[in-house]
Amino acid sequence: MSKFYAEIARYYDYIFPLSVEKLNLINDLAGNNSKDILDVASGSGLYSKKLSDNGYNVTAIDLDNEMINKLKEKDKKIDAKVLNMLDIEKLNKKFDLIFSIGNSIVHLENNEMIKKFLYSVKNSLNENGKLLIQIVNYDRILEKNIKRLPTIKNNEESLVFERYYEYLEQEHKINFKTILKVNNSTFENNVLLHPITSEEIKGLLKEVGFSSINFYGDFTQSNYEPIDSFPLIIIAKK
Missing domain, CATH: 3.40.50.150 (Vaccinia Virus protein VP39)
Structure with a gap:
């Protein structure tokens, strides 16, 4: 993992x-x-x-x-x-x-x-x-070309979770980029989603x-x- x-x-x-x-x-x-x-x-x-x-x-x-x-x-x-x-x-x-x-x-x-x-x-x-x-709701994502989802924050854990969307028209996929910031460390990941x-x-x-x-x-x-x-x-x- x-x-x-x-x-x-x-x-x-x-x-x-x-x-x-x-x-x-x-x-x-x-x-x-x-x-x-x-x-x-x-x-x-x-x-x-x-x-x-x-x-x-x-x-x-x-x-x-x-x-x-x-x-x-x-x-x-x-x-x-x-x-x-x-x-x-x-x-x-x-x-x-x-x-x-x-x-x-x-x-x-x-x-x-x-x-x-x-x-x-x-x-x-x-x-x-x-x-x-x-x-x-990918009807909304595709129609409005939404680029990111709301950022999630947990102040008690000093945690921020950022979520970004990039629509790849040719592949008809969403490149979903996530960034986890916690305890002064940053972890990033990308995964393709089917909208x-x-x-x-x-x-x-x-x-x-x-x-x-x-x-x-x-x-x-x-x-x-x-x-x-x-x-x-x-x-x-x-």
Whole structure:
């Protein structure tokens, strides 16, 4: 693991602290009857931990071994595994709710890979199971040629996390540059993202066979505005 990702894992909970709005929506979707939940690209597991505390059977996967280790330290009841999101059927489990927040699915290479992920999700859901996805609103990013996302600061940890976007038109990719400044040290990283639009992901969800597909502009389920909403929140039902 690179030094950058080692530092991200170390400070992840300070960069991305738990959001009450996110947790409330996940709890609402899980409901009283849902017992089995899968957290895809879980990071350090803040949401998995809270859901486990609420009595759900939680499975969590992430590609990063250090993130999974931090999650296991939080709660040994969680079935936490290092696993690619394209391989969730290898878990051989069925879930009532599968969620992926934190702009994770756009790390997949293209729409075909995202469709493959959605098929795996559908095959891993119980009947009437639900899917929750959160990504950056790329309708807005592409239309307005957004160059950076809001800087994250944590004064207690003397931490600054800067995020820059560069649209590569020929490749139809976003060059995502991140700069972590903490304890007088600076760590930089670049990764390519696939900027899928709301219409594209709606088409993929329909093709895979999801029903009751709804888009929202935040975790309180405000109306989704393609040009103005910062995130895109997707809720779909098997």
